[in-house]
Amino acid sequence: MSKDISLVIEPLNNVGVEVSGLDINQPISNELKSQLHAIWLAHGIVVFRDQSDITPESLIEFSRIFGPLEMHPLKATTSAEYPELFVLENGGETDKFNTAYYDGEAIVNRLIWHMDLHYTGKPNRGAILSAVHIAEEDGQTGFGDLAKAYKALPEYLKNKIADLEVAYTFEMQRIKWRFADNSGYEPGPFSPKKPADVGFPDFPDAVYPMVVTHPETGDKILEIVEQFLNRVIEPEKIGMTHAEADQLLHELVEHIRKPEFHYWHDWRIGDMVLWDNWRAMHCTTGTRTGIKRLINRTTIEGSHTLGRQLAASE
Numbered sequence: 001m002s003k004d005i006s007l008v009i010e011p012l013n014n015v016g017v018e019v020s021g022l023d024i025n026q027p028i029s030n031e032l033k034s035q036l037h038a039i040w041l042a043h044g045i046v047v048f049r050d051q052s053d054i055t056p057e058s059l060i061e062f063s064r065i066f067g068p069l070e071m072h073p074l075k076a077t078t079s080a081e082y083p084e085l086f087v088l089e090n091g092g093e094t095d096k097f098n099t100a101y102y103d104g105e106a107i108v109n110r111l112i113w114h115m116d117l118h119y120t121g122k123p124n125r126g127a128i129l130s131a132v133h134i135a136e137e138d139g140q141t142g143f144g145d146l147a148k149a150y151k152a153l154p155e156y157l158k159n160k161i162a163d164l165e166v167a168y169t170f171e172m173q174r175i176k177w178r179f180a181d182n183s184g185y186e187p188g189p190f191s192p193k194k195p196a197d198v199g200f201p202d203f204p205d206a207v208y209p210m211v212v213t214h215p216e217t218g219d220k221i222l223e224i225v226e227q228f229l230n231r232v233i234e235p236e237k238i239g240m241t242h243a244e245a246d247q248l249l250h251e252l253v254e255h256i257r258k259p260e261f262h263y264w265h266d267w268r269i270g271d272m273v274l275w276d277n278w279r280a281m282h283c284t285t286g287t288r289t290g291i292k293r294l295i296n297r298t299t300i301e302g303s304h305t306l307g308r309q310l311a312a313s314e
């Protein structure tokens with residue numbers, strides 16, 4: 001019997017699957033690679049536990065199964081030795097720039113629902129996170145399935161949004177994200193105010209169909225995330241006022257916040273989480289100040305432009 005059929009696939013809470021029976025330090029046959037690729041496409045969020053030794057090399061090699069890897073544009077946070085690795089660190093030198101207040105408590109690196117590189121119109125294809133150092137508390141990563149969120153929409157909403165487009169405005173200050181829940185939020189004294197503060201260029205608005213057809217699976221994806229969400233493009237085309245369009249976005253944001261579309265990962269050493277960034281959003285709870293947490297991440301390059309950059313005249 002082929003070793004390749006030893007994978008066991010079990011559903012996670014609500015969305016995604018956990019795959020066991022895999023050791024990333026053993027040779028992975030082409031058959032097993034296609035099986036893993038198919039699992040990723042079918043489920044969008046894939047957890048692997050209990051890997052004995054995840055080295056940068058083994059993580060990078062494993063990640064290549066899912067496509068060519070991308071070097072992240074924020075060079076300062078990639079590993080000098082392994083440019084394919086993006087290092088997410090809490091409890092280090094960059095904490096003060098990533099600290100904000102939530103109900104008066106200082107939290108490092110909390111991020112609301114987003115998709116990576118969404119603001120460029122060409123999101124990453126996917127990514128893998130692997131825990132190097134676990135926070136003693138908090139530090140969870142949330143994943144949300146926007147294919148499932150689309151399917152669960154009532155028919156009248158599916159019809160209403162079918163031909164609409166939505167604009168995302170790249171903006172460093174969370175208080176300016178129009179659909180973030182900012183109750184209890186206060187920026188920290190070193191929170192970046194403009195992209196140049198963290199070495200980013202400015203980006204024009206990115207516009208997406210509100211329902212994106214996934215280029216590989218054909219699934220319909222509800223292209224709504226909280227981060228940078230700004231407005232509906234020309235709602236008057238379907239007889240909607242701008243106020244009604246904002247109300248619609250609030251309704252859709254409430255929808256994607258429903259726990260039934262979410263899986264929360266509590267990290268253990270030996271874990272890897274792979275997701276489809278064309279389908280799944282993610283977020284992090286962050287940690288209290290002074291807590292050490294280190295996650296390595298590889299990024300699978302986006303091969304399709306799913307959105308478009310808005311021309312200045314629009």
Ligand SMILES: [Fe+2]
Pocket residue numbers: 114115116282
């Ligand atoms: Fe992210």
